[in-house]
Structures are given as C-alpha cells and as structure tokens.
Amino acid sequence: MMEAAAAYYTATGKRRLLDIMTRMAHHIDTVIGPEEGKLHGYPGHEEIELALVSMYHATGDPVMLKLASYFINERGREPRFFDIEAEAREGESARRYRDPGDYAQWHKPVREQDSLEGHSVRALYLATGMADVARETGDETLLDACRRLYENLVHRRMYITGGVGSSHYGERFTFDYDLPNDTVYAETCASIALCFFMRAMLSTEPDGRYADTMETALYNTCIAGMSLDGHNFFYVNPLEVWPEASRKSPERRHVLPVRPKWFGCACCPPNLARLIMSIGKYEYVTDGDTIYQNLYIAGEAKLKTEHAEVTLRTETKYPLDGDILVTASAGEYALALRVPGFCRGKFTLTVNGEAVNANVEYGYAVIRREWRDGDRVRLTIDVSPRRVYTHYKVREDAGKVAVARGPVVYCLEEADNETPLSGVSLPSSSELFCRFVPDKLGGIVEISADGTVLVDDGDDSLYRDTPPKRKPVKLTFIPYYTWANRGAGEMTVYVRES
Ligand SMILES: [Zn+2]
Incomplete structure (x- = not known):
C-alpha cells in the first residue's frame, strides 16, 4: 500500500493515499523502534523497507528513512525478535519463522550475510531495501553487504535465465551451484525483485554488470511469466519440462507446462x-551530469541531470537486432550507453556518423560533450548467437550447452522438435543459423542447427548392451520467453553437446 501511495502520488500529484500511508508509517514508528517500551521487531516478509524509501522520496519525511534503516539494522541482532515472538506464542505461524531463521533472513545481522538465503522474494526485497x-x-558497510550478496548470486545461485530460488520447498535459495532445471522454482516475482535490487544498485553505483543481470532477468524469466497475449501467467519458471512428470511426479507437480489464468496467491x-x-525507471539512471542508459527500448524519455x-529519443528493434539510435537534445551532459557484457567488447559507436572512441567505464561507453539538438548517437552491439556453458559444479548442466543471442536465452520446444528432448544432442561443430520469422510467436529470431536425437530402434529392453540409435535432425530454438504459447509439450533450455 505504501508503494502504491508513492507511485500514485508520483504519477498524479494527488496526496490522498500518500497522506494516509504517511500516518500509517508514523503509527508504526510509535509501536516499533529502538526506544524503550517499543517492539524491537521487523517484518517476516520484507518489503516495507523499500516501500518506506519510496515514501521518503515522495514526502521527504525523515521518519520514513529512520524506520526503513531500523528494520534493516535490527534484523538478526541478538536477542532475536522472532525467537522472542515464538516463545511468547508457540504456534504454526511462529514456528515457521524459527531457527535457523534463514527462511526469512534473520539468521544473522544483515551486514554479516554473504549469500542470499531462504525465501527468494523476501531475500531480494530485503537486498533492495538495503x-x-x-x-x-x-x-558503506551496508553497501558492501549488498555487493557480496550480488557476487554470490550471479556467480553461484542464478539460472542462466535470471531465475532465482531453486527449491519449491520454501520457494527458496538452497546452496551454491544447486540449480536443477526440472524441479526448479524460479518464481516470476523473484526475478522481478532481482530487477528491483539491480535498479537500487545502479542508482547507488552505476555498473553495467548490474544492468546485465537486470536485463537477463527482464528479457527471460520476467516476461516468460506472462503469455504472449497477456492473459495467462507462470508462477514457476522451469528450464526443463516433461508434461507427464508435471502431472504424475509429486516433486514436479508445481512445474506447470502451460500458464494458468490466475493463482490463489496472485x-x-x-x-x-x-x-x-514503470520500465522507464529501469531504462535510465542519472548521477550528477551523467545519464546512464541501461536498457534499449524504443521511445522518448525526459530526464533531469x-x-x-x-x-532522449531511442529508436531500435533491440534485442531483435543490435542497432540502437539515440537522438539527444541540447545541453552539456554525459551520455553513458551500456555495452552489454555478452558482446565481449564487440560494438561500434558513432556520433552524427563519425566513429567515436569512447572510454568504456564500468560497462558504459561514456560520451561527454556539449550536445546540439538532434545529435545522433548510433551504438551497434554484436548480438550473434552463442553457446553458453555452465560452471562444472552445476551438476545438472554437465556436458550440456545452452544457446543465447544478445540478452535472450533460447530453448527447444516440442512444437518445433522431435522428442524426447532429453535425447537431443547438439554437436560442437554445428553452426547456429538465425532467421527472423515475423509471423511466429509475435515475431522472433529463430535459431536452427544440425543435431541428433535418440530414436526407437525396436529394442524395448530397459537395459541393453549397445547404446540406442540416433538419427540426424534439424533443431529449432526459440526465445525462452515465448515458450508454452502453443499448448503443453516438452521444453528444455540445456541440450547435450556431442
Ligand atoms: Zn509471485
């Protein structure tokens, strides 16, 4: 409600809900806080912290920031609030939060936490608030903790699709390199929360790596959360689906092969x-006289340095192609255009048609000058298709490869390929061919390659002396975000590489 109040005020200038929620925050401040006689507590489901900062921006009221800071600083300190609560009233709801406390991130003070633990949405809302x-x-000590959480997440605990939270049980993080593709959770909200966290980091210290992570989550798991017609939604975002297992295996019943219309917990x-x-908030951040453009989305933005x-006007079909044209307005400011990590430095940059040797600082090509109205900056990023391999400790992906193009991760779907997809193999020598198909799945760049698949060779024994036969097939990869728009079928992001 606080976030709604701040957003409604920002969008309309109307204060009514903002004033109500300001009184609410002041009331909470009379009940909870460091002072004697108040509850030394914090929420079981974090989110009020980031909402209070939104309220602080909307109102300038220092109580908002004081309360947000208190919730963060108190979390996990001894004596621990939920231990006291649980003793005061033994019951289901209290037990849920009890030891070791990592389910709701109060196992240690936040500055001592080195990894995102527990319920993934809570963990990332907390990180955003931090x-x-x-x-x-x-x-600085709090910012350092955020940096550590980020490093652990992107190097150990995030799916290639920007999905997070690998276990259905507790909708939670588990441990480093535990990234099962088929029993996965990867809630849509968790990847949205990851975008919140990355935007909060970008507003604190612009670094293209945060924008890379945000873009990965946005273009893959987040938008896969909705069908192309906008009517159906995924809660869980698997990287591998076998519809029969989803129907019959208790450990995969949460992994749905098609998007339902709605959820009990929606x-x-x-x-x-x-x-x-609110995508504009993610596309740009400003710092001093610099405008950082994190995402490339066609449209016009009015910004204050x-x-x-x-x-700034952006014209582009990105990520269908890597060509981005930004038209500037007059003034003296720096334009920092993100050079995505996936292009490995393969990009060109021109201003009014002339090549520019811009410094790449923290993942951004920075052009600082006195701009004239209508100056045209053209950034061309290499989005050719590539194979992506996973760290050897991720057991599920050993010997396998994924295909990506620009920020978009691809998958194989039964509608285009022979099954079982588990029997598909992509030779390391196969070339990846791209083709724009305007009338398929809303307009996609399809990737095709020569591969093989295991076939029925007439031998029905469960165990045998010779390997099953393979036959050559044409493999067709589609963007992950477009899967499950053609009925229930098998899907996989990773394929064996031979
Ligand atoms: Zn959700």
Missing part, C-alpha cells in the same frame, strides 16, 4: 504489470 538505505544514508501477475508499466533537462 541498497536503498545504503544510498540514502551513505552507509502476487506475480500484478507485480509483472507494475514492472512493465544536475544542470540540464534532457530529452
């Missing part, structure tokens, strides 16, 4: 709606 408070208060659909409706009011 980054927000670190920025607003200049707290957090993901509206979360996705607000993410997409320290000294200038700037209008």
Whole structure:
C-alpha cells in the first residue's frame, strides 16, 4: 500500500493515499523502534523497507528513512525478535519463522550475510531495501553487504535465465551451484525483485554488470511469466519440462507446462504489470551530469541531470537486432550507453556518423560533450548467437550447452522438435543459423542447427548392451520467453553437446 501511495502520488500529484500511508508509517514508528517500551521487531516478509524509501522520496519525511534503516539494522541482532515472538506464542505461524531463521533472513545481522538465503522474494526485497538505505544514508558497510550478496548470486545461485530460488520447498535459495532445471522454482516475482535490487544498485553505483543481470532477468524469466497475449501467467519458471512428470511426479507437480489464468496467491501477475508499466525507471539512471542508459527500448524519455533537462529519443528493434539510435537534445551532459557484457567488447559507436572512441567505464561507453539538438548517437552491439556453458559444479548442466543471442536465452520446444528432448544432442561443430520469422510467436529470431536425437530402434529392453540409435535432425530454438504459447509439450533450455 505504501508503494502504491508513492507511485500514485508520483504519477498524479494527488496526496490522498500518500497522506494516509504517511500516518500509517508514523503509527508504526510509535509501536516499533529502538526506544524503550517499543517492539524491537521487523517484518517476516520484507518489503516495507523499500516501500518506506519510496515514501521518503515522495514526502521527504525523515521518519520514513529512520524506520526503513531500523528494520534493516535490527534484523538478526541478538536477542532475536522472532525467537522472542515464538516463545511468547508457540504456534504454526511462529514456528515457521524459527531457527535457523534463514527462511526469512534473520539468521544473522544483515551486514554479516554473504549469500542470499531462504525465501527468494523476501531475500531480494530485503537486498533492495538495503541498497536503498545504503544510498540514502551513505552507509558503506551496508553497501558492501549488498555487493557480496550480488557476487554470490550471479556467480553461484542464478539460472542462466535470471531465475532465482531453486527449491519449491520454501520457494527458496538452497546452496551454491544447486540449480536443477526440472524441479526448479524460479518464481516470476523473484526475478522481478532481482530487477528491483539491480535498479537500487545502479542508482547507488552505476555498473553495467548490474544492468546485465537486470536485463537477463527482464528479457527471460520476467516476461516468460506472462503469455504472449497477456492473459495467462507462470508462477514457476522451469528450464526443463516433461508434461507427464508435471502431472504424475509429486516433486514436479508445481512445474506447470502451460500458464494458468490466475493463482490463489496472485502476487506475480500484478507485480509483472507494475514492472512493465514503470520500465522507464529501469531504462535510465542519472548521477550528477551523467545519464546512464541501461536498457534499449524504443521511445522518448525526459530526464533531469544536475544542470540540464534532457530529452532522449531511442529508436531500435533491440534485442531483435543490435542497432540502437539515440537522438539527444541540447545541453552539456554525459551520455553513458551500456555495452552489454555478452558482446565481449564487440560494438561500434558513432556520433552524427563519425566513429567515436569512447572510454568504456564500468560497462558504459561514456560520451561527454556539449550536445546540439538532434545529435545522433548510433551504438551497434554484436548480438550473434552463442553457446553458453555452465560452471562444472552445476551438476545438472554437465556436458550440456545452452544457446543465447544478445540478452535472450533460447530453448527447444516440442512444437518445433522431435522428442524426447532429453535425447537431443547438439554437436560442437554445428553452426547456429538465425532467421527472423515475423509471423511466429509475435515475431522472433529463430535459431536452427544440425543435431541428433535418440530414436526407437525396436529394442524395448530397459537395459541393453549397445547404446540406442540416433538419427540426424534439424533443431529449432526459440526465445525462452515465448515458450508454452502453443499448448503443453516438452521444453528444455540445456541440450547435450556431442
Ligand atoms: Zn509471485
């Protein structure tokens, strides 16, 4: 409700809900806080922290920031609030939060946490609040904790699709390199929360790596959370689906092969709606006289730097291709265009048709100059298809490969390929061919390659002395976000590489 109040005020200038929620925050401040006689507590499902910072931006009221800081600083401190609560009232709801406390991230003070633990949405909402408070208060120790959480996440615990939270049980993180493709959770909300966290980090210390992670989550798991017609939604975002197993195996019943219309706990659909409706917040951040463009989406943006009011127009079909044209308005400011990590430095940059040797600083090509109205900056990023391999400790993906193009991860679907997809193999020598198909799945770049698949060779024994036969097939990869729009069927992101 606080986030809604701040968003509604920002969009309309109307204060009614903002004033109500300001009184609510002041009331909470009379009940919870460090002072004697108040509860020394914090929420079981974090989110109020980041919402209070939004309220702080909307109102300038220092109580908002004080309360957000308190919730973050108190979390996990001895004596621990939920231990006291659980003793005071032994019951189901109290037990749920009890030891070791990592389910709701109160197992240690937040500055001592090195990895995202427990319920993935809670963990990432907390991390977002931590980054927000670190920025607003200049707290380096808190920012350091955010950096550690980020490093652990991207190097050990995030799916190639930007999905997070690998276990259905507790909708949670488990341990490093545990990334099962078929029993996965990867809630849509968790990847949205990852976008929140990355945006909070980008607003604190612009670094293209945060934008890379945000883009991965956005273009893969987040938008896969919704069908192409916008009517159906995924809560769980698997990287491998076998519809019969989803129907009959208790450990995969949560992995649905088609998007349902709605959920009993319908957090993901509206979360996705607000993410997409506020996408401009993620596309740009400003710092001093620099405008950082993190995402490339066609449209026009009005932005304020320290000294200038700037209008930027972006024309692009990215990520269908890697060609981005930005038209600037007059003024003296720096334009920092993100050079995505996936292009491995393969990009060109021109201003009004002339090649520019821009410095790449923290993942951004920075052009600082006195701009004239209508100056045209063209950034061309290499989005040729590539094979992506996974760290050898991820057991599920050993000997396998995934295919990606630009920020978009691809998958094989039964509608285009012979099954079982588990029997498909992509030779390491096979070339990846791209083709734009305007009338398929809303307009996609399809990738095809020569491969093989295991076939029925007439031997029905479960165990045998010779390997089953293979035959050559043409493999067709589609963007992951477009899967499950053609009925129930097998799907896989990873394929064996031979
Ligand atoms: Zn959700």
